[in-house]
Amino acid sequence: MQNPLAFVIAISHIAAAIALLNGLLVPLGQGNVAANAVAAIGRQPEAKGTITTTMFIGCGLAETSGVYGLLVAMILIFVNPLLSRYAPQFIEAGAQVGAAILPFLG
Amino acid sequence: MSFDISVFYSLKISEAVELLITETTRNTWIVMALLLILALYVRIKSRSWDPMKKPTGFQNFIEMCVDGWEKFYRDSANDTVAYLAPWFFTLVVFIAMSNLIGITGLRPPTADWGMTFPLALSSFFVMVFVGLRHRPKDYLKGIFLEPVFVFAPLNLIGELAKPIALSFRLFGNLVGGMILVSLLYAIPYMFVIPVPIHLYFDIASGILQAVIFTVLSVIFAGTAAE
Numbered sequence: 001m002q003n004p005l006a007f008v009i010a011i012s013h014i015a016a017a018i019a020l021l022n023g024l025l026v027p028l029g030q031g032n033v034a035a036n037a038v039a040a041i042g043r044q045p046e047a048k049g050t051i052t053t054t055m056f057i058g059c060g061l062a063e064t065s066g067v068y069g070l071l072v073a074m075i076l077i078f079v080n081p082l083l084s085r086y087a088p089q090f091i092e093a094g095a096q097v098g099a100a101i102l103p104f105l106g
Numbered sequence: 107m108s109f110d111i112s113v114f115y116s117l118k119i120s121e122a123v124e125l126l127i128t129e130t131t132r133n134t135w136i137v138m139a140l141l142l143i144l145a146l147y148v149r150i151k152s153r154s155w156d157p158m159k160k161p162t163g164f165q166n167f168i169e170m171c172v173d174g175w176e177k178f179y180r181d182s183a184n185d186t187v188a189y190l191a192p193w194f195f196t197l198v199v200f201i202a203m204s205n206l207i208g209i210t211g212l213r214p215p216t217a218d219w220g221m222t223f224p225l226a227l228s229s230f231f232v233m234v235f236v237g238l239r240h241r242p243k244d245y246l247k248g249i250f251l252e253p254v255f256v257f258a259p260l261n262l263i264g265e266l267a268k269p270i271a272l273s274f275r276l277f278g279n280l281v282g283g284m285i286l287v288s289l290l291y292a293i294p295y296m297f298v299i300p301v302p303i304h305l306y307f308d309i310a311s312g313i314l315q316a317v318i319f320t321v322l323s324v325i326f327a328g329t330a331a332e
Contacts, residue, residue, distance in 0.1 A: 050181070053178070056314055056318075060275075067279055067282065068274065074281065100263060104267040
């Protein structure tokens with residue numbers, strides 16, 4: 001390895017691409033929400049307004065995990081913590097905080 | 107191309123503390139000025155409105171907004187927090203206006219985590235306030251003694267993750283839309299204004315995200331109060 005910095009940057013970009021892969025599942029969830037909303041409107045056409053509002057909120061919530069992936073990708077590309085001079089502290093603290101917080105974010 | 111927030115002026119207070127006047131600050135002031143002008147206009151106009159007559163035009167629109175929000179709020183929140191409807195209306199109008207300002211080419215103020223996190227934090231404080239006001243014992247017990255006291259740190263982290271998740275959702279959506287639109291404009295020989303993209307990312311997504319942010323805050327406050 002001639003240049004460790006180039007290696008870190010390359011790996012970060014690959015990691016950003018992998019982080020965006022969770023966008024694969026978001027449309028599935030949103031499609032599920034929309035399909036069920038359509039079915040509900042078919043069953044109860046008079047409740048169309050409430051169902052549409054709830055559907056939009058559900059779609060927005062289903063989008064959340066995809067947005068988190070986007071955020072991780074953006075952090076890795078634009079403000080990469082692995083490239084700063086505080087990198088060792090960042091990695092250690094990030095690992096601890098992440099291990100503590102991640103189960104609750106969903 | 108850079109997606110950074112440009113800094114217009116920085117005031118050094120001490121070695122570590124720096125006061126920044128950024129693009130976000132300027133655009134927030136623009137949004138606030140627009141809302142303030144609108145509010146003053148409505149206030150001055152409303153002096154001549156007769157409540158006994160049929161509302162027309164502008165009055166009809168304003169009454170529709172306020173009435174619609176009250177109805178929507180009554181549907182999604184329980185009656186204990188009914189007095190918070192004006193606060194959440196302010197929140198949704200401010201966030202929707204901040205998102206909509208992206209149409210003019212300015213950077214939306216909400217595309218900055220330093221803007222969305224304080225907004226989410228205010229929702230968090232409202233949640234804690236409502237919980238402590240309506241059922242102080244049960245609320246504290248629910249955090250510190252549910253199911254047993256050993257789980258208190260986990261419950262605390264769960265509570266603290268709420269504003270972070272709330273702010274990340276708004277911030278991520280806005281920044282994602284902003285980056286996508288500016289990438290489209292960076293295509294060479296791009297003479298067409300991508301109207302459908304603007305329609306979705308600036309108008310539909312902006313208003314939707316404002317509503318989702320507010321509805322989630324309402325639900326948090328409602329669950330804290332019950």
